[in-house]
Amino acid sequence: MEDYILLGHGNGGKLTAELIETCFLPCFKDPVLNTLQDQALLEIENHRIAFTTDSFVVDPLFFPGGDIGKLAVCGTVNDLAVGGAVPRFLSVGFIIEENFPLEDLKKIARSFSRAADTAQVRIVTADTKVVEKGACDKLFINTSGIGTINEGIDFGSHKVAEGDAIILSGDIGDHGIAILSSRKGIAFETSVTSDCAPLNLLVHEMLPYAASIHAMRDPTRGGLGTILNEIVQQSGFGITVYEDALPLKEEVRGICELLGLDPLYLANEGKLIACVHPDGAKELLSAMKKNPLGKDACIIGHVTKEPPKKVVMETRVGGSRFIDMLVAEDLPRIC
Numbered sequence: 001m002e003d004y005i006l007l008g009h010g011n012g013g014k015l016t017a018e019l020i021e022t023c024f025l026p027c028f029k030d031p032v033l034n035t036l037q038d039q040a041l042l043e044i045e046n047h048r049i050a051f052t053t054d055s056f057v058v059d060p061l062f063f064p065g066g067d068i069g070k071l072a073v074c075g076t077v078n079d080l081a082v083g084g085a086v087p088r089f090l091s092v093g094f095i096i097e098e099n100f101p102l103e104d105l106k107k108i109a110r111s112f113s114r115a116a117d118t119a120q121v122r123i124v125t126a127d128t129k130v131v132e133k134g135a136c137d138k139l140f141i142n143t144s145g146i147g148t149i150n151e152g153i154d155f156g157s158h159k160v161a162e163g164d165a166i167i168l169s170g171d172i173g174d175h176g177i178a179i180l181s182s183r184k185g186i187a188f189e190t191s192v193t194s195d196c197a198p199l200n201l202l203v204h205e206m207l208p209y210a211a212s213i214h215a216m217r218d219p220t221r222g223g224l225g226t227i228l229n230e231i232v233q234q235s236g237f238g239i240t241v242y243e244d245a246l247p248l249k250e251e252v253r254g255i256c257e258l259l260g261l262d263p264l265y266l267a268n269e270g271k272l273i274a275c276v277h278p279d280g281a282k283e284l285l286s287a288m289k290k291n292p293l294g295k296d297a298c299i300i301g302h303v304t305k306e307p308p309k310k311v312v313m314e315t316r317v318g319g320s321r322f323i324d325m326l327v328a329e330d331l332p333r334i335c
Helices: 014-024 068-081 102-119 174-182 200-212 223-235 250-259 278-288
Strands: 040-044 047-056 086-097 122-131 139-148 165-168 213-217 238-242 273-276 298-304 311-314 320-322
Touching: 047 068, 068 086, 068 102, 068 139, 068 200, 086 102, 086 200, 102 122, 102 139, 165 278, 174 250, 200 213, 200 278, 213 223, 223 238, 223 273, 223 311, 273 278, 278 298
Parallel strands: 086 122, 238 311
Antiparallel strands: 040 047, 047 139, 086 139, 165 273, 165 298, 213 273, 238 298, 311 320
16 A cells, blocks of 8 residues: 555645655655745745645535635635735636536636635636546646735744644634535535635734734644644644633534544644744734634634643543544545
8 A cells, every 4th residue: 555645635634744754755855845834925126925736536525615716715725824924816727527517617617716815815827737538537627826925924944933823713623614515425414604804804803913923824734633743743842722612513523523533633724723922822813803713713723832842621521532634534625
């Protein structure tokens, strides 16, 4: 199995990290890429820009709360926003399987356009490819995004410090459950919809407090548990989170218990986490709550010195357990 790609290599967790480390980084040697952030921060003739790229293979194409078009815009915009950038421009490439319904393609294109308008970004270049029946699954979308970033803003994991408060912008797991509820063969009735949304509108409210923000990420593939592990691996510190503090809809909790899923590893497409200096956490929370995307923001944990490079959860019953990076593939093709 070590000689072949598995579905787990695409889940954003441990297998993905191993694939990047052993296959791609040895070939693509660049100090900006090696930071492994959601975006590349570049300086060009005294201008600071953020650049990111992403591909979307979600199944199904339409799901409660969104579709692949809206998801592609939000996912790209969010990768720029959590780096402190103001998203400006998008590219989009469509890889379409022959016999794909034209009306569905028009719906997705319109959704992509509406999401870009909401996020206040421009679609400035595009590409289309069509492949034979069976050469891809209906429709894949590739995007790239460019944003501008002000001097002095740096939200990389290397700035994380002991005592930082971990702020989460709202409920976790909604996107994963929305995909699960609409996927053929495992559908069930639920009112949960995807949290898919452009986070730059929330980050705009946070930037006046940028001096207190040490790191920011959006917990998409692999969920909150995986992204916290990425932060501790890159910073060298530990993180303790409190189970009672985690915002989670009761319906999501119930479905996870029924199906044996851990909400910490479910994907999110409209949430962010921030590592914030404790002296500035209260003010930042107050600013976030003024925005609809941050109205349920809360502190879920803190950065610790010990144990290094580990994420620990303090449970409701007074115990503790390690939260590891996602290994197996619970739900492929969620973005």
